Amino acid sequence: MADSKRASEAINVVHQDEIWRAHVKVEKVSADVWPKRWSFLTEAYKEYEMECVNLKRVKIPHHQTARPLTPLEKYVHVGPSPPVPQTTQALIGWRSGHSHLQLEKFGTVHHGRRSFLKDWPLDACY
Template structure:
């Protein structure tokens, strides 16, 4: 590449480049030599590292009292009964509310009691709109 100031080719110092390369190689070899001392534990197989933990876990298990033992899992089918759905309607108009129309598949209806109404009843006030 040409030098911008003088428009003449840059001179390369081959001796300096060779010296930089030699230092780079020396640093690489030094790092490779020190790696096993610093990071050699990473080469150890996992089974060999876990071996000690397996022997420590070989302790006998203590039987828990009956009130602390976990009960076996009860199947969901015992509590939840799934009834087959009626056939799907052919029109979108019929699709709206098609499951809630069948007595066995009704949606749950819960009465919502207003706290405001119960408050008025407690104070024996009339249930009128208030601010």
């Protein structure tokens, strides 16, 4: 609604030009004043670069270097899959029927299902 009202208003070109000139003036003044106020940042950055160059020259001891990555094949062994069943009904769970292909490597989960109301004090129910 506000956009339709704004679109119907006449545009004052002179006023828009004055606003633009004010923005340009502020940018120019800021560019002139910046070295007086913030030039210490460039010096600090140069000092930081010199420290980085000096640190790169220092040789890292052998015990602090990163070791090469161990190949994944050393820890993960993938065996052959059992033959694919002949029927689509036998496809359901055909890999989980073999003990060496079970997802549960450490046995079945023994989380008992029980109601918390049995442990709840009877006084709290009233």
